[in-house]
Each structure stands twice: as C-alpha cells, then as structure tokens.
Amino acid sequence: MNKQLGRGIIIGFMLLVGLSPAILGQESSATAPATDLPSAESILDRYVEVTGGRQAYESRTSEVGHGKVEIAAAGLSGELTSYAKPGLQCIIIELAGIGKIEQGVKDDIAWENSILQGARIKTGDERLATLREAIFNAPIHWREIYPTVETVGIESVNGEDAYRVLQTPAEGNAVTTYYSVETGLAIK
Amino acid sequence: MNRPIRILVAAVTAAGIAYAQATTPVPTPHELDVASFVYVWESIRDTHWQEAPGGLDWQEIREEFEPRVNVAETRDEVRTILSEMLNRIGQTHFGIIPAGLYTALSAGGGGSNVTGIDLRILDDQVLVTEVVGGSPADVAGVRPGWILTRVREREVEPLIQAVRSNRAIPGNLLELVLASNFKRGLSGPPESTVKATFLNAEDGSVELEIPLAAPRGEISQFGNLPPQPVYYEEKRFGDVTYVRFNAFLDLERVILSFQASVEGCVPCKGMIIDLRGNGGGIGGMAMGMAGFLISEPNQRLGTMHMRETDLNFVVNPRLPGFGGPVAVLIDSHSASTSEIFAGGLQDLGRARIFGIRSAAAALPSMIERLPNGDGFQHAIATYISEGGQVLEGNGVIPDVVVELKREDLLQGVDAVLEAALTWIETQ
Numbered sequence A: 001m002n003k004q005l006g007r008g009i010i011i012g013f014m015l016l017v018g019l020s021p022a023i024l025g026q027e028s029s030a031t032a033p034a035t036d037l038p039s040a041e042s043i044l045d046r047y048v049e050v051t052g053g054r055q056a057y058e059s060r061t062s063e064v065g066h067g068k069v070e071i072a073a074a075g076l077s078g079e080l081t082s083y084a085k086p087g088l089q090c091i092i093i094e095l096a097g098i099g100k101i102e103q104g105v106k107d108d109i110a111w112e113n114s115i116l117q118g119a120r121i122k123t124g125d126e127r128l129a130t131l132r133e134a135i136f137n138a139p140i141h142w143r144e145i146y147p148t149v150e151t152v153g154i155e156s157v158n159g160e161d162a163y164r165v166l167q168t169p170a171e172g173n174a175v176t177t178y179y180s181v182e183t184g185l186a187i188k
Numbered sequence B: 001m002n003r004p005i006r007i008l009v010a011a012v013t014a015a016g017i018a019y020a021q022a023t024t025p026v027p028t029p030h031e032l033d034v035a036s037f038v039y040v041w042e043s044i045r046d047t048h049w050q051e052a053p054g055g056l057d058w059q060e061i062r063e064e065f066e067p068r069v070n071v072a073e074t075r076d077e078v079r080t081i082l083s084e085m086l087n088r089i090g091q092t093h094f095g096i097i098p099a100g101l102y103t104a105l106s107a108g109g110g111g112s113n114v115t116g117i118d119l120r121i122l123d124d125q126v127l128v129t130e131v132v133g134g135s136p137a138d139v140a141g142v143r144p145g146w147i148l149t150r151v152r153e154r155e156v157e158p159l160i161q162a163v164r165s166n167r168a169i170p171g172n173l174l175e176l177v178l179a180s181n182f183k184r185g186l187s188g189p190p191e192s193t194v195k196a197t198f199l200n201a202e203d204g205s206v207e208l209e210i211p212l213a214a215p216r217g218e219i220s221q222f223g224n225l226p227p228q229p230v231y232y233e234e235k236r237f238g239d240v241t242y243v244r245f246n247a248f249l250d251l252e253r254v255i256l257s258f259q260a261s262v263e264g265c266v267p268c269k270g271m272i273i274d275l276r277g278n279g280g281g282i283g284g285m286a287m288g289m290a291g292f293l294i295s296e297p298n299q300r301l302g303t304m305h306m307r308e309t310d311l312n313f314v315v316n317p318r319l320p321g322f323g324g325p326v327a328v329l330i331d332s333h334s335a336s337t338s339e340i341f342a343g344g345l346q347d348l349g350r351a352r353i354f355g356i357r358s359a360a361a362a363l364p365s366m367i368e369r370l371p372n373g374d375g376f377q378h379a380i381a382t383y384i385s386e387g388g389q390v391l392e393g394n395g396v397i398p399d400v401v402v403e404l405k406r407e408d409l410l411q412g413v414d415a416v417l418e419a420a421l422t423w424i425e426t427q
Helices: A012-018 A040-050 A054-059 A124-133 A138-145 B003-014 B016-020 B029-047 B058-071 B075-088 B099-109 B136-140 B156-164 B171-185 B251-264 B284-290 B337-347 B406-410 B415-425
Strands: A002-004 A028-032 A063-071 A076-085 A088-095 A099-106 A109-114 A118-121 A148-157 A160-168 A175-180 B095-097 B117-122 B125-131 B147-151 B193-199 B205-211 B218-220 B228-230 B232-237 B240-245 B270-274 B299-305 B310-315 B326-330 B352-355 B365-369 B375-379 B382-385
Touching: A040 A138, A040 A148, A040 A160, A040 A175, A054 A138, A099 A124, A109 A124, A124 A138, A148 A175, B029 B058, B029 B075, B029 B365, B029 B375, B058 B075, B075 B095, B117 B171, B125 B171, B125 B406, B136 B205, B147 B156, B147 B171, B156 B171, B232 B251, B240 B251, B240 B415, B251 B284, B270 B415, B284 B299, B284 B310, B284 B337, B299 B337, B310 B337, B326 B337, B326 B415, B337 B352, B337 B382, B352 B415
Parallel strands: A002 B310, B240 B270, B270 B326, B326 B352
Antiparallel strands: A028 A148, A063 A076, A076 A088, A088 A099, A099 A109, A109 A118, A148 A160, A160 A175, B095 B375, B117 B125, B125 B147, B147 B193, B193 B205, B218 B228, B232 B240, B299 B310, B299 B382, B365 B375
C-alpha cells in the first residue's frame, strides 16, 4: 500500500477525523476466531439504527462538529472543527507545533492547505479516500460507497469486544472499522 | 502491548494530574522501570519496520534482558540495560533519554545555557568551528580554529579515546556523539560558568572561565521532544541569499521564514541553504520546504518504508517558487531530516551539495515518555532517497567535498560557503 506522507504521519490523523474524535486513539488486541459472526451488512445497518436511524440521518442537511485531537504517543494535541453539507466539507485542525491544517471537499475536488505543505489539490487514492470520507450522511450510503463488506472477526478494543469490519470501495484501499458488539457503535 | 501498561503510559504522558490522583496503588520506582522495559520491548516488536528488528530474535532479546531489569537496583542501571538492548539492533535513533534532561532543559523558562561555541572533532581534536557573535565565548575571546583541551577540569583527549573504545556507538555517529557531549559539557544552568582550556591560534594554552547564557534562537517545544532552541538566519552575499537554521522544528516560524527568504530571492542569482549542524526534526518539513524549490508536481524526495506501508515524500510545488541554482551545505552533524532534504534535492538534480558527508542517521523515529519518566526514541521506518540511497549508515555524499581545516577557521575562511558561492557565480 502506498500513501503520501501527508496522509501517513504528520497529518495522517486527518484520515481519522472523518470518524468521531471520541474514537481516536483506541487500540485493539486479541483476535477471536471468525465463527458465527453477524454479516457486515447487519453490523453496518445496526450502526445506522443505534446512531439515530435512517430517518434522522435523512433529516440532517448540514453539520458542524467540534472536537479534540490527541496523538498521545507523540505528545501532540489540538482542536478540530468540521463543517459539512452535501457536496461540501471543510475540516480545520489546529495542532500545537504544527499549526493550522485545513482540508476539504467541493463536489469531486479534494484539497488541503497547511503551513507544512502549502495549498494542494489531492489526487489518486488520497483524493478518492477524502471524497469517500466527505460523503454527507455516509453511514446510510455505505452500500454505494463500499460495494464489498466483510466481518473479519471479533477483537478487543480497549477491553471492549468489537466486530472488525472490512469495507472495500470500488476504487482505492479497503477500510477497517471496529463496531462494539454490545452497543453497535463504531469504536475504532 | 498489554492494557495496564498502555494506560500507565497514557497517564504519565498525557495526564500527570490524573495519574497523581489515581486511587489505585502508586507504582514503585522499580515497577515503573519494569513497565518501561516492557514498553520499550513491545514498541520495538510492534513498530520496527523489520519483523526481526536488526535481524535479531526479539523474543530471545527479552529473555536475555528482562531478568536483568527485574533485579536492577537503580534507574541508571535500568537505563544502561535498556540502552544495551537497543544498541543490539545496530541502528541509529534508538535510545533512552534520561528524564533529568527534560527537567534540565525546561527549567527556568527552557533551554540550558551555553557558551556560544560550536565544536567538531577533527583528527581526535575538539575544534571550535563557530563562536556566536556577542556570546559569552566571543566576549571571552574564543575564536574559530581554537582547540578545546579541557572542560570542567577534565582532559578532553582521554574522553575521546574512551568513547572510541565503546563499541556500542555506531562508527558513523562517533564524531557526532563526541562533539555533542563536549558541547553538553560546556553548558549548564543559568548564572553559572564553565572552566575550559583551549589552544589558541599560536597553540598557546588559554584557560578561561566563561559565563553561560541562553542559546541563540527561540525555545521550541514539539510533542514529547525536549524543548530546544531553534534559530533561523538569513544573509545576503551580493545577489545570493543564504539561509541557515539549526533544526527542522518550530514548524510555523521556520517554514514561514523560509518562505519569506524565497520571496526575497525572486529573482536572485542563487540560494544557499546551510544545514551544517542541523540535526533534523519533523520529517514532513523537508517536503514542505522543498516545495518552494521544485516546480514540477509529483516529485519525490524519497520513500519511507514502514512494516505495513510505504510513505512517499511527495513534494507539493508552492508559490512563490525559486527556480535558480540551489546549494545545500552539509557536514557530519547534518542528520535525519537534513539528510532527507539534501539527499532528495540532490537526487532530483535540484541542488548541488557542498561540504563533507552527512551523519548517516536518517531513520524516522518517535520519542515517547516511558512510565518511569525517561524518554524513549525508536525508529519506525527506514528511508530510501529518490535515487535509491539508503541514507542510514551511508549519509549524503556531497557533490563537492570540502574538508574542514583548522587553518581555514583560524583565517576566518568558510571554505564550504565559498565553494558554494563560486559555483553559483558560474551558473
């Protein structure tokens, strides 16, 4: 797998901020045998239900999010603000020692602007991944975004059992997400 | 990594107050040392880019070293054992940073005080290569080209021999380690002095008691790295812009300063980027700063190989860009990100490199705080420049080698800079 450094290390966590900031920094261990696992389809549909249901998602037309970002292993922390509506997204991260990082999507254009790298238009896999993560109300559109999904196993994430679900888009790299067995919420 | 240790580490690194208020029994210093050993061992197991780090059977390493840590009686002993274990890997960027170093550097507003002298080792002598103008050493009369013979009542020469005989230090890093330690010996707390003896230009012995002052630059704190002074300076030599900075840190200030230097150099005849003594810092800054010098998209400085992924150092062209001749100056203290920057620009044919071979210490690494408070540096990847050079252990080989000479320093000549200026004049 190839990634541009910007995705991978210094500002790589921006990939993660498409998820809830609350689930950043979790860790998993101990894979359980993949027997009698629920289908990935049912896990993803359950996630929609436990986070409010399809109707609630469809009633949303815009979104503003605030959160904290922490990379404990590196001792870095900062603030995150995101704005989104269909076809439009902007995420702003202020990280101590790195400064402001802005990234966004407008229709099929994915961009980033930071002191570290300057302004740039994303291309290739990086663009595709950013566009996928910016899809508004993505949880109810998972079938269009990820044509192939699979429950790989059960793992412990910070002591909580979670289904490990592999979601593969039509183009680009697969994404692994962990959903709590108990609550159905995404926890990593 | 098991969960209790991770929680312990998180408490120490991210929430000291919460840790102090925990209701669970407070770990003893020895328990913290043991937890630190496990953290170090597991970190290498989980993050080293080779499944067998340095070709070692890592499980066997644990079986060998863990019993020694379990019976160690002092933290210094534990540090020695951990350092020995990390040295077995045979790669740079693995080490233990005593907690006291963090404390010393940050006390009194940050930054240990210094004389203002820079040093290099040449022919087993400690050569003064720079005296910062207006610094205590400058005021005391120390000049480039002098040779340091005693520091704090200790002869220098036996210390050099002692370090040379310590096989734990990779050969390519000996000079760097030696000079860094002598510089550390010349530093101290605020309002203190240091006694040092030099050979002057006539080889006469000069004993001085030099007051210590804050280092030049501004103290920068990045993540778990100890606070360090970072300076950025720009000069003009005729129609050539010269910039120098001592670390790829203080990201906003250094990148914005570099951007301003480039703006001031559009147009100019050439640009010299002096990375001598620059020990590196944030790897991504190499890409970001190279973006001001490269106009073609999708150029790479190199590739970082981690265990499960490769990261390409892709340069994003930036405005304002400088398209004229670029000279990069390096020496044996140009390390890590400096090597990524210089080696990548060299491979892309975008810069001509002057000086002597770099430190050959380019592994990307993380520095974390251990449960016992010490810092732990460990490399997480190897790096290959765009031209296929493995920088670790090899370094960047200059296009124009200009050796360090005492005579030049005594005459106030910077031969490396002059070679770069001469080259730019001919472009």
